[in-house]
Amino acid sequence: MMVWSIGDEMAKNGHEVVGVLKSNFAPNKIKGYMDRIKVWTYEPLDNDIEKNFENSTRTFFKSCLNGAVNGKLVSQEEVLSRYVFNETVAMLNDRNLMEKIKRFKFDLAIMDGVILSRYHHIIPYHFDIPFITVTNFVSDPALRILALPSFSPNLFSPFTEAMTFSQRIRNLFLDICLRTNFLVQFLLPTEDKTLLRRYSHGNDVRSWEELVAKSKLFIVIRGSPLQYPTPVWPNVFQVYGLTLRPSGNLTDNLEKILAQNKEKKIVLVSFGSFGGLFPSSLAQLFLKSFGEMKNLLFIWSVKLDFPIVIPPNVKLFDWLPQKDLLANDKIVMFISHAGHNSQAEALYYGKPILCIPIFGDQEHNAIRVKYYGFGNFIYLHELSKDSLQERIFEIIHNNSMKTTVEKMKRFAQKQSTIDMQSLANRLENLLIFGDYNVKSYGQIMPLYNRRYGSSKTWTTR
Structure with missing residues (x-):
């Protein structure tokens, strides 16, 4: 619902907003948004991944629960990654949807940036539509963040910002694994690049992370106090309470x-x-x-x-x-x-x-x-x-x-209001001026240059 919340804010500001969903989606899940957001649908693929997804998800959650009871961490199931890949293929195969996207000439696409959902980014990229990414953690490798692992705990590590020396070493290891895509490969054992090769422009992106890194703006839904204070690039915006909606009456x-x-x-x-x-x-x-x-x-x-x-x-x-x-x-x-x-x-x-x-x-x-x-x-x-x-x-x-x-x-009630107003202003500026002067060259530098200096060895006499 993160991207729908942002789309709703854009619609309130007078923009025409379109959401894309499967034809068999449950309307109650977006009930609060349908008055302002137009919905386009696509036909899901008729295959086992689509048919068995609900059972597979239930099995996955059961394995997570059983793992927690036994004190074990459960990794993401391959079927979840395949399901999102399946969704992307279904959208690309829907000629009516693709033609509508091409004709509409969108100014901006708001993409769900959760690691399992990144296949979707190929669609706006294929049509040269500028896109922004909504992600749920500031240590996302696509952000190429400034923070050092000595004080910024990885989302997959059980540490606070006040780490001991041994914890900093462990966090550094996780940081390297995440930024070199080793950890992402562990979470997504079927990292499929078929769509990337077919629908990208030549060979200008070599991985899904590189594709996501082309986002004009990153919106991180972990604003303070749901995130330790962390230095970020100018095109990374942390927002609190993105999915908060007004409370209603009880039954x-x-x-x-x-x-x-x-x-x-x-x-x-x-x-x-x-x-x-x-x-x-x-x-x-x-x-x-x-x-x-x-x-x-x-x-x-x-x-x-x-x-x-x-x-x-x-x-x-x-x-x-x-x-x-x-x-x-x-x-x-x-x-x-x-x-x-x-x-x-x-x-x-x-x-x-x-x-x-x-x-x-x-x-x-x-x-x-x-x-x-x-x-x-x-x-x-x-x-x-x-x-x-x-x-x-x-x-x-x-x-x-x-x-x-x-x-x-x-603090949270005041901060959520400030963040949503600031987000609306950032998006308006992005539509008018693009990503001028907000995307640093450091975000496209290789990891070893950006974080550890030049690869050359210097000597002094």
């Missing part, structure tokens, strides 16, 4: 539950896409822990497909309006998997977070939450009834944390 059922439990402090629990994958043993651990804390009410977004005893102070829902609940004053804390959007929403509405990371950047996020003092974390493989209860009790009764969270709330 009558939720309002009734809150009204019936006025004397209790209420805890919201949600693990995003993992909510429907909890094994029986893990669900029982959570429910037993929650059930013994009778002075609290737990509202949990989870799907359990097995018989289990639900304590009276726990309310289960297949789906919850997370943002609307976090905005409610009766919610005192949030238990989460530490996903980026969940963190942004919790901070915006001033709720301390107990992070239980599962995969990807969530460990990095959880450690930063504790470092800045607006929550704490615990690993799934370390979880027990007592440790979970201790963390919950600590967060609810920590006055220092309450003060920090309240300050962060005011």
